[in-house]
Amino acid sequence: MTSCCSVFYFRNELAVLQALSSTVQRVQWVFLFIYLAHVYIKAVYCEVMWKSHMFYYLLRFFFFFFFLNLYQDPTASHYRFQDDPYLTPRTASEFKLFSLSQESGRNAAKYIINTYPNFFLKDYAEPHIPCLMPESLQPKVTEVCEAGLRELIHLRKVRSAVDMYDRLLQAGTVVSLELTNNLLDLICFYGDQDPVQGDQAEPEKTAEGVRDDEGRFRKSDSLHRTWRKDNNAERIFHLMPERNERSYGALIRGMVKYGAHSKAFDLYTDMQNNRMAADVHAFNALIAAAPEVRQKYSEKWDLIAEMLKQMNKLGVRPTLLTFNTVLKSLLRCGPLSRALVLQVLGEMKALGIEPSLATYYHILVAFYRQGEWGFIPKNVLIVLLCLQCCSLKDLGLAYRVHSLLNVGDNWKLLGNPSREGFYYGSLFNLVCMMENIGVVLQWYRDLVPSLFYPNSHTMRDLLQALDADNRLDLIPEIWKDVKQLGLATVSGDLAEEVLALMARDEHSPEIQESFANCALAVKAVYGHGEQSQATLDFTASALCNMATILLAAGRTDQAWEILQLFKANNRVPSEKLLDEFLNSAKSGSNSEQAVTLVQMSSSFSLPATARLAQRVEQEFDLSEEQKKCMDQLPFEV
């Protein structure tokens, strides 16, 4: 009764809360707080009982939103780093370097702990902490017996286990079916080789046998294992006096995992001839292998459907994994996939199996239209969603996707830092395109540099957004960020764009001052850089823009220095620039400079030399020497 009342009372409030929580603006939480205070007072006034679950729902909602949003401090770096300016990473590469070096330090310590375990055996912890004890990877049982085999299987030592099994057979002991099945499982899982230890393989390549993530392209690297012909698994299988479903199942799954698809189907027909029923895991493996053994799309789908029918006949209940495998195999079936994928989803609903994120991922991939990025991010649902939003240019949808990240453990879905950077990059790109400058800057402050390090593409988008909203006065600060991120020397585009934007229009004096300082900072990036950094060569447009900015700010000396740089770097100044210089010389009444200008222009053989000379003669009072100099210059009449 009270809960009904509370729903009635709080219906409006709930709706408002939903709307507020869909954005991630941090300023909204202030309103949320005030709002909730109002809700509380209303609750007390209307004498709704404390235990009303609606109120708790609101409070929990509030805590979730409040703490989860305040959790992220936009001025700090990631919590894994130390809080010190020298130790904070400033670019994406530094982030990766620091986190990897910290991780490798941990691995070095683990290596020492496992190599000299006798120093780390003293137990100070009162309830024993097993994860802080050194790992013992050596088997303790040494003689040939079943317990030894069990231990070797537990320690995942494939070769030694096979060895021990052979010795047991030679000694004449009968190994139990259960144990043999365990051994078969081990061999088939690891593909008849020992699992690669953590320090031998790179973390990027998965250690236990490289399984294709999608069937899109196969990486042919040396770690890729295939199912060999003279396999220990098959040999032991044939040696077994009696086999049951589990043995067949293990072998089928191993074959599918390591690429022997047709053999798996042969074994399956074998099973059927012996009137054995495969279990759900074997069926999953066969469905995954189905697209590999047929060529035409329709045949592939027919085989998958055949497998499903047989599952039904045998009464094997499909699981979530079955349906995900079906979807994954459907993606290989070409144009059939779009219609069938939705049918599969319907089947899942009918069976009452809740779809997981992987399900939605496969469905999205089936419908994905290739946008400008030109590839599909593997296995990262959130990034895929964001890309969809970008290609559809839908900002509201993008905000909803982003708010998904705040729910529960979803932040883990972002994947490794490069994918995270990709996600935030595309999100920020969309925001720059669609929102006004205030919102863009808010996002920029929140995201950079605590959550992601932008690349030059993103910075260019930001500059365009600034341009569109006429906030060019923020350019010097943006340039500082660009330098700090290490993007300034990557390609000359950013520097040139910054200079072009600053030089384009007229601005107020203070802004011109800040632009002039910024232009000098940009100049430092060109030319001889410090400490063997990659430097950029001066380009004509960059030099022209620099000179224009300095002249507009009234710093004529520095502008003249830049003019000297033209000759030094073999670049030709534009005529407009020389006109501007002439104007400034006129305002300073400096005929020396004017004559120098004309000399310079003639040395570059500019077509405007004649016009400039004429202007100089008309507007300046020249002394005798200067007139002689002018006459000596070769003119093109």
Place this chain on the structure above:
Amino acid sequence: MAVSFGGAGLILANHAVAHMSRTLCAVPRARAIHSTAVCCKHQAARIRVGKGDKPVTYEEAHPPHHIAHRKGWLSQHTSNLDRETGAAERTVEDIFIRRFIFGTFHGLLANELVIKRRGNMLVVCALFTQKIPAYKLYFLIGYTETLLSYFYKCPVKMEVQTVKDKVVYKYL
């Protein structure tokens, strides 16, 4: 004044005995004890004033009677409170940790370590100089944290601050 029981007495005795012991066995030699008068002087954790060219940090410059007046504590735990046990074990752990970090971060420590114990956790607060690049420092930090965690079976965290050079308080 030094009193030596050995030398002079033995010579006299030798002379006296030698006379009558030529025929008897030889006298066995004895070791001597030297002792001095008491020198009432403190010398714990003090750096004596010298020429004026020796740079000294704030921590080093203040002798121990300034603790709780001008200095804080370098090791913070609750074992010294009433009816708490384990002070000796904590001290031994501290000594090990200080030597371990002094050796691992060789030449980088700008000041003494501060070791804090919060609940189960050991927090080692260190001040390093910026002599090595940051990624090498992170390697050593990761290594130390893991190794000490496994050694003492409790979470060990490092809170690191870096400084350009050792901060000199005065020259003694």
